Amino acid sequence: xxxxxxxxxxxxxxxxxxxxxxxxxxxxxxxxxAAWGDVEASYQRRLDLIxxxxxxxxxxxxxxxDTLTAVVEARAKAGSIQISKDMINNPETxxxxxxxxxxxxxxxxxxxxxxERYPDLKANQNFLDLQNQLEGTENRINVAxxxxxxxxxxxxxxxxxxxxxxxxxxLLHLERKEPFKAEEAAKTAPKVSFSDKKD
Amino acid sequence: MLNWFIALFFIIFPCSAGAxxxxxxxxxxxxxxxxxxxxxxxxxxxxxxxxxxxxxxQVVVLTIPSLEGExxxxxxxxxxxxxxxGQKNKDNGAILLISKNDRKIRIxxxxxxxxxxxxxxxxxxxQYEIVPKFREGDFNGGIEAGITAIVSVVRGxxxx
Numbered sequence: 001x002x003x004x005x006x007x008x009x010x011x012x013x014x015x016x017x018x019x020x021x022x023x024x025x026x027x028x029x030x031x032x033x034a035a036w037g038d039v040e041a042s043y044q045r046r047l048d049l050i051x052x053x054x055x056x057x058x059x060x061x062x063x064x065x066d067t068l069t070a071v072v073e074a075r076a077k078a079g080s081i082q083i084s085k086d087m088i089n090n091p092e093t094x095x096x097x098x099x100x101x102x103x104x105x106x107x108x109x110x111x112x113x114x115x116e117r118y119p120d121l122k123a124n125q126n127f128l129d130l131q132n133q134l135e136g137t138e139n140r141i142n143v144a145x146x147x148x149x150x151x152x153x154x155x156x157x158x159x160x161x162x163x164x165x166x167x168x169x170x171l172l173h174l175e176r177k178e179p180f181k182a183e184e185a186a187k188t189a190p191k192v193s194f195s196d197k198k199d
Numbered sequence: 200m201l202n203w204f205i206a207l208f209f210i211i212f213p214c215s216a217g218a219x220x221x222x223x224x225x226x227x228x229x230x231x232x233x234x235x236x237x238x239x240x241x242x243x244x245x246x247x248x249x250x251x252x253x254x255x256x257q258v259v260v261l262t263i264p265s266l267e268g269e270x271x272x273x274x275x276x277x278x279x280x281x282x283x284x285g286q287k288n289k290d291n292g293a294i295l296l297i298s299k300n301d302r303k304i305r306i307x308x309x310x311x312x313x314x315x316x317x318x319x320x321x322x323x324x325x326q327y328e329i330v331p332k333f334r335e336g337d338f339n340g341g342i343e344a345g346i347t348a349i350v351s352v353v354r355g356x357x358x359x
Contacts, residue, residue, distance in 0.1 A: 128322070128323075128326065129322070129323075131322070132318050132321070132322025132323070133318050133319050133322075135318065135322070136317075136318025136319075136321070137318070139272045142272070142273075143272075143276055
C-alpha cells in the first residue's frame with residue numbers, strides 16, 4: 001500500500017513539475033548556452049584574424065602606426081577577457097566583454113577607413129582575402145548576437161512568468177541572462193571626411 | 200481611455216516594421232529584378248538541379264530591384280531563414296542575392312556548406328567572377344559565371 005502511495009506521489013510531482021515550467025526553463029537555458037557558444041566562436045574568429053590583418057596593412061601603410069597600435073591594443077584587451085559560460089549571468093563582466101569587443105570594432109573600422117588611402121594595399125591579394133574573411137566574421141558576429149538575444153529574451157521571460165517564477169525560486173535558482181545592448185561603436189561610426197584636413 | 204485608443208490604433212494598423220517583404224520562392228532562379236534572359240534562366244535551372252541531384256546541395260538565385268534601404272546582410276539572412284534552402288539537418292544551401300539598383304551582391308551560405316563555400320571563396324567569386332561581368336552590364340554572364348564557380352566550389356574543383 002505504501003509503495004503505491006509513493007508511486008502516486010512521484011507521478012503527481014512529475015506532472016506538477018512539467019506543468020510549472022521545470023523542464024521548459026532548463027530547455028530555454030540550454031538554448032541560451034548554445035547561442036552563446038556561437039557568439040563566442042565568432043568573436044574568437046575575429047581575434048584570430050587580426051594579427052594577420054595588421055601584418056599585411058603594416059607592409060603598405062607604415063605611417064599609420066597610431067591606428068595600427070590602437071587595433072593591436074584593443075585586440076589584446078578583448079583577448080585578455082576570459083570568455084566563459086558564467087559570464088552571461090554576470091552583468092558586470094558581460095558589460096566589460098561587450099565594451100572591449102566594441103572598442104575593437106571601432107578600432108577596426110577606423111583601420112578599414114584609412115586603408116582606402118592605399119591603392120596598392122587594396123589590390124593586394126592577401127589583404128583582399130583577409131578583408132573577405134573579416135567582413136564575413138563581422139556578419140557572423142551580428143547574426144550570432146541577434147540569435148543570442150532572442151534566446152535570452154525567451155529564457156528571461158520564461159523564468160519571470162507565473163508559475164515558472166515560483167518553481168525557479170524554489171527549485172532551480174536559474175539566473176537572468178544578459179542580452180547584448182546596441183553597440184557603443186555603432187553610435188560613433190567613423191567619420192569620412194572629404195577634405196584634406198585631419199581631425 | 201487614451202490607452203484604448205492606442206490599442207485600437209495598433210489593431211487597425213498592425214506594425215509594418217519590415218520595409219521589404221521577403222519575395223516568394225518560385226524556383227531555383229527567382230529573377231525579381233528581371234535581368235536574366237529566358238535562356239540563361241533555363242540553363243541555370245538545369246545546372247542547379249543537376250547539382251542537387253549529384254551533391255544534394257541546393258543553390259538558388261534571387262535578384263531584386265532594390266533593397267529599399269534595408270541592410271544587405273540582414274535581408275539575405277531573413278530570406279535564408281524564410282526559404283530554408285538546403286537539406287534539412289544538413290543546412291547545405293546557398294543563396295546568390297543580387298540587388299540591382301544598389302549594385303550589391305551577396306552569397307548567403309548555410310552552416311553545412313560553410314566548410315567548402317567559405318567567406319573567402321564567396322568573396323573571391325563575387326570579386327573575380329561576377330563583378331567584372333556586371334561592370335560591362337552583362338548580368339546574364341555574371342550570374343552564370345557566379346553559379347558556375349559556386350557549383351565547382353561545392354564539388355571541390357574551383358581554383359581562384
